[in-house]
Amino acid sequence: MVDLRESIRRRIREGACVTVNQLVAEVAEEAGVPRSWVAYEVYLMWKRGELNVESEPVDNTVMFLFSIEGVWYWVTLALTLASVAAVMLINNGPLMPIRYALGALSVLFLPGYALIEALYPRGDEVSPLERLALSIGLSLAVVPLVGLLLNYTPWGIRLIPVVASDAVLTIALLTVAAFRKAKYAQIPGHCFT
Incomplete structure (x- = not known):
């Protein structure tokens, strides 16, 4: 099996300026593997900081949210509203x-998940299993704090204020996470160095 990372590095060293499309096509042809494998490896190398891109990224959070990488936001938002x-x-x-299943998900997982996504937006800082465990643990820590704060408001700890404040907290954290993830997900595509 050909080492894709080394092939990518060698191709970048050989060319003065290579686009993402050229890089993927040439390495895939040389290695005899599908282009998707090479594209994924280039993406991972860029995320790890092994590749630098010389052009300025386009700051467009809306396009990020409507791309395939923004699906997590819409799914989590839909689950929260549901x-x-x-x-x-x-x-x-x-x-x-x-009601029980969605209520448990809303209390035991979604607030912590939104907080973890906001704290670790790149996606490679923590493993998926750690992300799951931290999501549950942080939900168990954050939701009682929301209840404690509600206790000192005129609404008190009742069903509607608890559900509303939990949803508002989750949506606010999701929005922060989306903006932070959009910042990291912008891959400009001109020259690699």
């Missing part, structure tokens, strides 16, 4: 397990 709707609208009947 949990709010389920807790508010389903009071009894055969749909109660849905």
Whole structure:
């Protein structure tokens, strides 16, 4: 098996200026592997800081959110809103397990997940298993703090204020995470060095 990283490094050293598309096409042809493998390896090398790109990135967070890399944001936002709707609208009947499942997800996972995504936006700082464990642990730490703060407000600790404040906190953390991730995900595509 050809070492793709070494082939990529060698091709960059040989050429004065190579675009991402040229680099992927030439290394894939030389190594006899699919272009997607090479593109993924280039992406990983760029994320690890092994490759530098000489052009300035385009600052466009909206395009990031509507790209494939922004899907996590929309899925988490949809789960948050679905949990709010389920807790508010389903009071009894055969749909109660849905309310319980989405309510548990909203309390035990989503706030911590949003916080972890905001704290570690690059994605390679912590492994997926650590991300899962930290999401659950931080949710168990953050949600009681929200309840403690609600205790000192006129609304108190009741269902609607707890659900609303939990959703607002999760959405705010998701938005911060999206802006931070967009900053790291911008891959300009002109010259590698």
